[in-house]
Amino acid sequence: MARATGTAAAQEKKGRARRAAPVRERRQRARRLRKVLVANRGEIAVRVSKALRELGITSVAVYSDVDRTALHVSRADEAYALEGNTSLETYLRIDKIIEIARRCGADAIHPGYGFLAENADFARACRDADILFIGPAPEAIEGMGDKLRARRQAKQAGVPLIPGSDGPVRDARAAVAVAASLGYPVMLKASAGGGGKGMRRVEGADELRAAFERTQEEARKAFDNPELFVEKFIVDPRHIEVQVFGDQHGNYAALGERECTIQRRHQKVIEEAPSPLVTPELRQRMCGTATALARSVGYLGAGTVEFVADQQGRFYFLEMNTRLQVEHPVTELVTGLDLVHEQVRVAAGEKLSFLERLPIEPHGWAIECRIYAEDPLNDFLPSLGRIVKLSIPYGPGVRNDFGIYEGYEVPVYYDPLLGKLAVWGEDRAHAIARMKRALHDLVVEGIRSNQAFHAWVMDQPPFREGRLDTGFIERYFDHGVLDPADEELARFVAAAVIRAYELDRKPRLPSRARGSEWAVSGRVHEGNV
């Protein structure tokens, strides 16, 4: 970490030296961005408002009724109520957010990730209201939001695509014909799908015929668009993505890759940078490809080009996310850059700060574990309630991005992500050792989290050896691995028995065995209680 920080400090120094000259440009930025509204909640809203404070920009939070007590509200400089609780009545309400931005005099809006971050209408509404949207143009969001358009764009830019139907298939028969030319297994996908929704692996023609209408119906219901396409299924795939950036001066650059292969039900759980699969030569090709795509759409700000890779390092375009990723901290840890600073700067019209450092090779190794409020012993269902104990790890090489505090009540309405635990190490083994240590230090009580699940992953030989594929959890995980092992039994028993014994010895009646009727001690003559 010392070295990573050193890099960051050196970078900062270089940045300052370079920026010292164009004073006018800096003043311009300062004038343009005095106040930024963060249209989000949770850890990312906290993360963004930290960056704004560092940049000397006033941060504005918005909040739902239950989020009045959320951390992002008290960490911001100003906060405005959205009124209501569901996402639909609050963080997804373009009209309310624009109105607040106007009322408070915000120059810009940072959308974070999720909610309105990839909503072209929102970006357009910002533009119409003369408020800077910290992200790409609405046209770029739209272009990348539609899978088929994105594929066409990628193809034009020379990005390799998974062989497939090259457009929606008319019906089951057409799908079967395409599949026959590709060879099974194939993937049936909704044009408008994403985040793991609206896709199905199919092993043969009969199954494909059977699955087609059902998937179409699901796609129509979920995305209001029944279009499906067919593509080759990559066996034992890995999910590797490249961080890209563009500014308004025609500069496009990639900041290396992140491996996000450890997924559960198509949702990322653990990410790392760099990827154990990626050689410097492969990195150069992936980064070059991703940069070409960003350039081809005149991309502005932070974006991520997601690839699926096979175990031989052949990689294919999956999609482009037109926003900051949840897992951006691992890139920050190995590059020493602050991606939110960078987003704000390029949105305000500055050049990318790291152009002189390109190509950027990752320094050391970073891993991130997403800490979710969910119960791994109860099928990972969300675990709600009050956080009665919280101890967030710190120390060498540890970074945390959390949106919670001790005493905080995890609300029912939103994503169960409590925060992200990230570590930096000199190499992968070092990073894994640090993550194990950090997970050991983490205390979250009152609700259940997936902390022990992460610790389990860190101990698995295939993970430690970097032999990853997206089926990792499905293949190796079963709920029993999170139960206390035989050698751990004694400590659980001792803890419970000591507590029971201490309660039993307390000079009050009765024991914990009976409760209510003894609660009236000493007040018996005052009548019924």
Added chain:
Amino acid sequence: MKYKVEFQQRQLEVEIHGEPPHYELVVDGHRTRADTACLGDESLLSLLLDNDSYLAHVVPAERNGVFEVSIAGKFARVQVLDELSSMAQALHAEQAAGRFVLKSPMPGLVVEIRVQPGDRVEAGSPLVIMEAMKMQNELASESAGTVTAVHAKVNDAVESGTELVVVESDTSS
């Protein structure tokens, strides 16, 4: 003190001796020295078991005798039953059978009896006042019904588990 511990489908006999913060545990014949310290609040327990250090979060669950324990992110429910807890369970069983038997939950002195056979009582109605450890405590009926028997007199010194009052539940309520 002896406990019956149920944990992950296993049953263990655990004996515990000592004074806070030093205990000796005998788990199925195996002895362990335990040194404990509460860290800031009573649910957070630093545990030294033969000097092996663990941080445990322990809270009594809603169900009698069950503790929720988490250590380093792993979580388990551990049932710790002593005689009283077993009795309480037996009591619940009787209650379910339409009969509430008030038993003395620990040794003490009967200072007042509020009911006599034939009285109608509600769930929560006080039946007996007992004194123990210089504190007076009210024992209430857990079900609505009619008092059918009173087995104790004022100034009786009773052992824990002594039947004091029997209430027959009225099924209509």
